[in-house]
Amino acid sequence: MIHVSWIDRGCEPAHPSNPAYPDGIDLDLTRGAKPFCQTGLPYPAERCGYFTIACDVCGFTTMVTTAGRPEDPKSIKLPCQIEPVKWR
Structure with a gap:
């Protein structure tokens, strides 16, 4: 099971959003590694x-930043650490 928690930094973004990603970003941290897990993220962040x-x-644990804008991450794919990950 993958646990996702959002931690509020209590501030608004200082820069405009990136128009290249109007529907969020699907993050892939696997670098091609298999097996992998993936999950959705609460989108958009506050x-x-x-x-x-x-x-x-x-x-496996990681942190991902948010800005409360359209280009925030909406999903993430993680490399599974049950078997040793073979990086390219």
Whole structure:
């Protein structure tokens, strides 16, 4: 099971959003590694902050920043650490 928590930094973005990503970004942290897990993220984030993402099965953890804008991440794909990850 993957746990996602959002931590509010309590501020609004200081720069305009990137028009190249009007529907959010799907993050892929696997660099081609298999197996992998993926999950949706609460989208859009309320404002500037970050997600902490942790897998109960393999222990992989990461953090992802948000700005409360359209180009915030909407999903994430994580490399599974049950088997050693073979990076390219």
